[in-house]
Amino acid sequence: MSFSPGSFRTPHVHGHHYKDTEGRGFDWNLTRELLQFLEPHKKKLALGATLMLVSSGLALLTPYLIKRAIDNYIANQDLMGLTWMALFILAAYGTDFLVTWRQRYVLSEVGNDVLRDMRGRLFRHYQVLSMSYLDQHDTGSLIARMLSDVGVVNQLLSQGIISLLSDVVILVSIVTVMIIINARLALLTFTVLPVMGIAAWQFGKRARVAYRKTRAKNSELTGRLAEDLDAMRVIQAFSEEDRTSEEFDEVNQENRDAQIKATMLSSFFTPIMELLSVSATAIILWFGGRAVMDGTMTLGVIVAFLTYTSRLFQPILDLSMIFNTWQAAMAGGERIIGILKQEPEIQDPPEPRTLSSPKGHVAFEEVDFEYVSGVPVLKDVSFEIEPGRTVALVGPTGAGKTTIAQLLMRFYDVSSGSIRIDGIDIRDLEISSLREQLGVVPQEPFLFQGSLAYNIAFGNLDADRQEIIEAAKAANAHDFISRLPQGYDTKILEGSTNLSLGQRQLVCLARVILASPNILVLDEATSSVDLHTESLIQDALQQLMAGRTSLVIAHRLATVQRADTLLVIDEGRIVERGTHEELLSHDGVYAELYRTQFLSTEAIPA
């Protein structure tokens, strides 16, 4: 019975995190795949849709009842009839309330279920995707899949489809009811609708562009700021505050202007829609009013018409905007499905074998490897590590040393040849059983944003505090940790900025010590530790390596001299092999490397 021109919700334009979502056309196959997420919730969806239809029906019924009340009872002075009708209308409103309440709850439940399910599935799939996939995709975009793409797809699945249904049903029924009540007045009123549809459509198109720009400018602003905050020390050291301020001001201004422009657009929208809606009101009042004067129509019809038209506009606006939801969901859905369909390159074999207590014999047999086809990284690499022995890899940066370690972990699969542990090809092993036997201290020490204790115990989360401290002591990390105000409970900050690179390496070392693997891989494990500290952990390393098969990579030749065998790698090949003494007397690459390194640049304690 609303009479005043209703206010219109400005169409919702999605705000995405991270990267902007470009729209994508409709794709039936993709839609079908996305609909599978709704499969387990079919019953609830049906219930939700039914309730929505009931509530729409009630919403149509009440104006009609009010019309009856006015025309039949108030006009005829029938108090009894009016009272009954009032009670009936109250009951209709009450039912509508209960139905809407239930319907909203059911659909929210479906939506949240779908969200949880999609997030969980994506996360589980991320865990099995190969390292090469992760290398090629930046973390930000994988996170965006989980946040914004999942959000827009869910919006379509759990709300979009049903509200599309309900909008269409409402639209059709209102139009029908109006035509039944008075066909001529109805058709006259409907002349406004196409104009409204076109206006909303045009607005939607422009708004999309404008809001996309505001998001782009906004993330530019954020990115700029993040970088400058990172670089604050450099900026101050070089006294470049004025210049960076000017540059920031520029980005800041562009952001403001984009926002204002988008606002201008949406500020136009509401007045125009209101004007159109009041035009419909004017048509009803003029033609309807004349008809009432002629006696061909009752006043109740006008009141009912006014109410019906006011309810007609929102579905039209929603429908003109659902295209946006649909487009965004298609684009997001395509990316999600794309990831879920991505077959992991490294997989467990059909009948995986397990390594229960390996002796630790490692063999590389004629291993070739390339990340990108045509660009060989390793060529014909063959070597063996006897159980308990240590092999060291030396050679220039980019020679392929780290790749050898990663192949052993089966982060990548060899292009040809094979890698065997205790004679078993690692591709025949269960991946987790292989990796549990191996312990790696990586070149880039990575710490999680948990406590130090959590980080040390990462490979062995059942470890108690005493074991953690023992491992930290062995890695010579205990001293610096106990000097921190919160000791082992110190939280690692984002980017591990609260620890030096050397300290991070020590924590990684403690982590491996605690995991106590059978085979040890040290990839530049102590490259960032100062020499003073390095000398302190040499003993710990020796102890750790004693009795374990070890593969050690180092630039500082001093640290690998004691290895049983040294392999000199250059351009993906093993060019020399032997003990330190053998290689020196051989006077080849290694001897040369050794002399230049020591004579000119060997570091001193700092």
Add this chain to the structure above:
Amino acid sequence: MTTMLRILSYMRSFWLSELVAYLCMLGINGIRLITPQITRVIIDVGIAEQQVEVLLQSILLLLLTILIQGVFRFGERFLTERVSQSIAYEMRNEIYRKLQDLSFRYHDRTQAGQLLSRVTSDVGHVRRVTGRLFLRLVDSIVLMVGTTVILFRMQPALAALAMSTLPFIGITVNRFIGQIHPMWHERQDRMGELTSRLEQNLEGASVVRGFAEEPAEIRRFGAENDTIYDISMDMARIRAFSRPFIVFLASIGTVIILWVGGRMVMRGVLTLGELVAFNSYVLQLVGPMRRMGFIANMLGESRASAERAFEILDAQSEVEEAPDAREMETVEGTITFEDVSFSYTEDIEVLSNISFHIAPGESVALVGPTGSGKSTIINLIPRFYDVTEGAIKVDGTDIREVTLESLRSQIGMVLQETMLFGSTIRENIAFGQPDATQKQIEEVAKAAAAHGFIQSFPEGYDTPVGERGVTLSGGQRQRIAIARALLLDPRILILDDATSSVDTETEQQIQKALQNLMKDRTSIIIAQRVSTVRNADQILVIDDGKLIAQGRHEDLLQKSGVYAEIYYRQLRPEKQRVQSSPMGGQE
């Protein structure tokens, strides 16, 4: 309250726009209060009394008022948004400049992520206050008061009855906000944690896989995912109820009007048009009633945001220029530390009573275990921090007496963790001197042994660095930082030489670059290399914040037990090898 006043004070310079916006708002409300009267006239006079002329005029009047209202609406919305965007822009610039003035001590304490969210989202919240929020508050009050007055003047008894459900709407809204609000925050926090967990999981993928911890990670992620689900469902329970309930309460008003008002129409006390208008007015009250609750809540939120933003603006920089600071002329390069003590926090002294003197052109190596205070010493010279006691003098002038810029322009720095900007290599080298010519840039790049690898990129000096460009190795980054410092041609050079894992050839190149860099300058270096120490004019041995020995390499070997001990323990075995290996080679 003072916070709110301070927010509003930003609006002062836009008073004209604000005035027009508020006038538009009043105009809109005026029209809203009139239109139901127009429809009443249409029904009661135009239709019921069969006056076609009145009908036509009233309809045209209705269209005209809506047109005018449209203009007002546009003016109101556009102007307030423009003002608020301009205020946000001003605040962001203000905060940005302030952040640049704040000393290292402030940035040490504060996480970049927090500062980022203050500049982006907190300022955004403050913007809301200066924009729509405050306007809507006034708007809602005006509309409610106006409508109520009209309703009571039309038909007091019916008005009282029809409005009887409004207080319940108010209560429902308040309870809704009270319940949903903390949940919303909780969910935001949890989403943040979930995102951060995912980010960690992806960035540490090799560790997770290396330790075969995927099942545990999936469990932990699942638990957090479930928590978010539970919170969302708690919210859904409340949401599903509130909105329909409010609509229901408003509908009861309609039924009352129909029944009580209908009887009045029968008795002739009320016309049918008045009845319809009455209902429009009552429905018009529901919106503001709901809105005020949300606005009050958001105002509270925004105040907290504003407080966080103002906290930055009000922060005192520990390093501040003296009011009478003068420009420092080009210096010779004498550096004197006089009884310098320093502590980051009150109770822990990092440096105690350090005194030394460096003559112009001398090179000084700082040596000592990690955490001994070496980095602190070099950070004090450009006044990134101020000494707690004592004084630092450059060419005999206390550095606190000159302007920061004139002091820092004398000093070139190569910091430990080389920070490069996400622009091109050229811009990174020319950072301290953006108008440098290509020739100058190439020269310093050659001196820094960086020209070679830069040339090897297809785009040469225009190669973008960072996320959208090439990933440079630690050694390459260090050489670009050296080139950057060289371009400034500073009198004083400060260098934190990180041990980075580079191969022998690169080591030699960096070594050469460093020698070029140190030539003819006063240089202070946290040393990691033998040659630096051997060639240094002075070595300062720092231990536990104290200067425990100083001198040349040969003297220190004799004089300082600490120095000798570390030196020999590290190098003795290799020294023997060196002597044996060339002989081996000659065989």
